[in-house]
Amino acid sequence: LLSLPEEELFTINQMGAMDKPGPKNGGFKLTEATTPLDSYLASAKLHAGFLMVDSKIKTTLRFIYGARFESYQQKITNFDQITGDAVIKDTTFNNILPSINAVWSMNEKMNLRAAYYRTVSRPEFRELANFNFYDFILDYSVAGNPALSQATINNYDLRYEWYPGAGQLFSASVFYKDIDNAIEQIAAGASQIRSISYANVKNVKNMGAELEYRLKLSTLFKNDSSVFLNNLTLYTNLAYIKSKVDLSDIVGATERPMQGQSPYIFNAGLTYNITQFGLSTTLVYNVIGDRVAQVGTVGYGDIYERHRNLLDFSVSKKLGRKGEVKLTWGDILRPEFMYYQDNNASHKYEADKDNVMQRLQLGSTITLSMGYKF
Numbered sequence: 001l002l003s004l005p006e007e008e009l010f011t012i013n014q015m016g017a018m019d020k021p022g023p024k025n026g027g028f029k030l031t032e033a034t035t036p037l038d039s040y041l042a043s044a045k046l047h048a049g050f051l052m053v054d055s056k057i058k059t060t061l062r063f064i065y066g067a068r069f070e071s072y073q074q075k076i077t078n079f080d081q082i083t084g085d086a087v088i089k090d091t092t093f094n095n096i097l098p099s100i101n102a103v104w105s106m107n108e109k110m111n112l113r114a115a116y117y118r119t120v121s122r123p124e125f126r127e128l129a130n131f132n133f134y135d136f137i138l139d140y141s142v143a144g145n146p147a148l149s150q151a152t153i154n155n156y157d158l159r160y161e162w163y164p165g166a167g168q169l170f171s172a173s174v175f176y177k178d179i180d181n182a183i184e185q186i187a188a189g190a191s192q193i194r195s196i197s198y199a200n201v202k203n204v205k206n207m208g209a210e211l212e213y214r215l216k217l218s219t220l221f222k223n224d225s226s227v228f229l230n231n232l233t234l235y236t237n238l239a240y241i242k243s244k245v246d247l248s249d250i251v252g253a254t255e256r257p258m259q260g261q262s263p264y265i266f267n268a269g270l271t272y273n274i275t276q277f278g279l280s281t282t283l284v285y286n287v288i289g290d291r292v293a294q295v296g297t298v299g300y301g302d303i304y305e306r307h308r309n310l311l312d313f314s315v316s317k318k319l320g321r322k323g324e325v326k327l328t329w330g331d332i333l334r335p336e337f338m339y340y341q342d343n344n345a346s347h348k349y350e351a352d353k354d355n356v357m358q359r360l361q362l363g364s365t366i367t368l369s370m371g372y373k374f
Contacts, residue, residue: 001027036079040129045073065100072122078130078146089128093150095120111161121151123183127198138339139358140187141195149200154178167233170213177206182245184259187294187303196294201245204258208241231275236268254345256302259295262288263347278318286310290348293339303357306338306349322373330365337362 001014008014014027052066072093077086099117106112126133129144159173181200188195214235241264243257257263269284286309293305311333316326337360344353 035081036084037081037130037132039079040125040131041077042125042129043075044125047071060105062103062105063100064103065098067096067098070095070097070120074122074125074128076125076129076146087130089146093120093122095152109163113157113159113161115155115157115159117155119153119155121153121179121183123148123150123198127183135196137360138196139194141193143195143197145198148183148198149181151179151181151183151200153180165216165219168213168215168219170215171211173210175206175208175210177204179204179206179258182258185294187296187300199295201247201258202249203246204243205246206241206243206258206261208239210237210239212237228272231273233271233273234269235271237266239265241265251298253298256295256345257292257347259292262291262307264289279315280317281315282313284310284312286312296341301341301343301345301354304340304342304347304349306340308335308337309333310335324371326367326369326371328365328367328369330367331362332364334361334364336360 001009004014015030048068048070050066050068052064054062054064056062070093072095073091074093075088075090077088079085080087097118097120099115101113101115101117104112125144126142127144128146128148130146132141132143134140135142154177156176157173158175159171162170164170180203182204183198184201186197186199188197212235214233216230217232217234218229241261243261243263245256245258247253247255265286265288267284267286269282272281273279287307290304290307292302294303296302310331312328312330313332314326314328316324318324337358338349339357339359340349341355341357342348343355344350346353
């Protein structure tokens, strides 16, 4: 049977042939197989409250500060693979999360902002549950890790803002994040089945800078006050991030960035609006740098996701006061997804040294939608 072409192999005549009366000529029998680990029950409850103070010193300096208290209960029921008995993990996280923001109004168009705040990142149900499922796109078996802890992030930001005109912005900022117990995706070693799980790492430090601007193109052409340029807005955003994971307690580990963290992110877009006709069009470009998709182990290099150039377009038209019709075209360029193994820990793709683990090419999506607000 396996030598038949596909159009003959997967026909109804070849399915369930072993169950049909008469001579047993062979065939395919489809059955469902399951284990206790194929399911889990989960619930979460969040109780929170906060105290905030907003104060000013004269008219130029403003402070917003306070703290938020969160009590988060997460309950997961798994089933033992051998006995089928329920295994309950009931965890409550109690967190005090302070924050302070200072805003200096340098003049009517300029601000300088400084901020500190603490946040947490809690494991999702499927990251925490001892539960297996198969990711058909990435071709991996994925399992949770009941031993995961929540991550705590201390954030520090400094930002300069300038508003040259209505709907326009220029900003520059620097930031620093100190992350304890960051949660990462971990790939199994070469000798095991292709599988992914999750683990905490001791500490991660992220630091970077960001530039952003949004302006009307008419401001670049002072002698051209055409309606077209007045309605055309250009915006970009560029972030550079340096990320370092503390691997001091792992013998033989090499320095690497945090899983999922790109070294750079760039966005750019053009928006053309004709408000009197209720018409809006947007063209958006996005690219992110190569990032760790799954962390490897000693002797088994990290799996990286190669950068992709994304281009999206949308046009919308208002219908009266409450209706809208919208057309979107996503992923116009259709670049391929590529995952490669960084064998020499260079943090970049080198065709003669790295293994290509997977190539995927997804199609563009074109969507037409209509909406009405009641």
